[in-house]
Amino acid sequence: MKILVIQQKRIGDVLTSTIICNNIKKQFPNYTVDYMCYTNSVDVLIGNPNIDTIIPLSHKVRKNYFSLIKFIFEIRARKYDVVIDVYNKLETNLITMFTGASIKIGYHKWYTTLFYTHNLKRFENSNKPKYGFAIDNRLLLLNPLKLDKNNINPYPKLFVSPKENEETILLFEKHKIDRTKKTVMISLLGSEKNKTYPLEYMVKVVEHVAKYDVTIFFNYFENQIEDAKFIYNSCSISTKEKIYFDLFGTDLRSFVSIMNQCDVIIGNDGGAINMAKALNKPAFTIFSPFVEKNIWATFEDGLRNISVHLNDFKPELFDNLHHDEIKKNHTTMYEYFTPELFIDKIDFFINNNLKNI
Structure with missing residues (x-):
């Protein structure tokens, strides 16, 4: 049996959808399971033994009609028996339809019976x-394959090689990191401005975390360095002494390796949080006002995984507001989401997950 899983979009989406591959291989180890994603997310799939072939779909191919047609025929030539389209947009609708697979699985929309043999209504x-x-x-999409539901593992996983671990330990030594102290990764900035907790508020969060005897790392991309510097420069001298600003992941794999050596993560919802959870690290997540917490607050147990959303504290602000309106007015909504609303929850999270600090 040859199966293709398709998940485009962002890092968190791609990583989360690996649970489909993991569970198929767990119960049917002889099946071939390939995975299609955008090139910017390939790194979160590296080392996963449950994926036989990673098929990157580049921006260049997507945006060129003839290149995309050629790509579709290349996929068709692989002769898949099953296609699971997690992305469920027109681009992947077409890819799925033309694969020639006898079983095509996707989410139900009013038009998707044209493309899929199994149209499943989302929770x-x-x-x-x-x-x-x-x-x-995502687990719902496994239903047509009739896997044993008592043998399902819902947890995404990241895989770090011994070499990557060794290089990161050497990096810590180079920066003279005191390994006797607990390490906190701060997910400093979101993937977009509308998913980024206000910088002045994040300064207060960092200052509060620094009250504990911990080592602090910042997660940010190189193109976000000015915002990262603003937060760092706004911190007190005593807090700066606990922050290793220059030790950060320059790419996805280096971030994964560094995160693997950390104890917990605190900060903006996004790929960094999802990667930390896939490394089995406790996560405290701050959601953007327009992101639906019920979707991405995964594995919430009130202990290891805790999240906060403005709606938890000021639900009246959301009365009769459509999602698009909340997104449009995210700046105003964020202003109400002061750190004082949830600082006590950060204390609980730290005390529960960083013992003896």
Whole structure:
């Protein structure tokens, strides 16, 4: 049996959808399972033994009609028996339809019977999530394969090689990191401005974390360095002494390796949080006002994984507001989301997950 899993979009989406591959291989180790994603997310799939072939779809191919047609025919030539389209947009609708697979699985939309043999209705807010809808809805796509539901593992996993671990330990030694102290990764900035906790507020969060006897790392991309510097420069001298600003992941793999050596992560919802959870690290997540917490607050247990959303504290602000309106006014909504609302929850998280500090 040859199976193709398709998940485009962002790092967190691509990583989360690996649970489909992991569970298929767990129960059917002889099946071939390939994975299609955008090139910017390939690194979170490296080392996963449950993926036979990673098929990157580049921006250049996507945006050129003839290149995309050629790509589709190359996929068709692989002769898949099953295609699971997690992305479920027109681009992947077409890829799925032309694969020639006898079983095509996707989410139900009014038009998707044209493309899929199995159209599954997502769990929505009328339901209570089991693991978070981002997980629940991906596991739903396994139903047509009739896997043993008692043998399902819902947890995404990242794989770090011994060489990567060794290089990161040497990096820590180079920066003279005191390994007797607990390490906190701060997910400093979101993937977009509308998913980034206000910088002045994040300064207060960093200052509060620094009250503990910990080592602090910042997660940011090189193109975000000015915002990262603003937060760092706004911190007190005593807090700066605990921050190793120049030790950060310059790419996804280096971030994964560094995160693997950390104890917990605190900060903006996004790929960094999802990667930390896939490394089995406790996570405290600050959600953007327009992101639906029920979807991405995965594996919430009130101990290891805790998240906060403005709606938790000021639900009246969301009365009769459509998602698009909340997104449009995210700056104003964020202003209400002061750190004082949830500082006590950060204390609980740190005390529960960083013992003896």
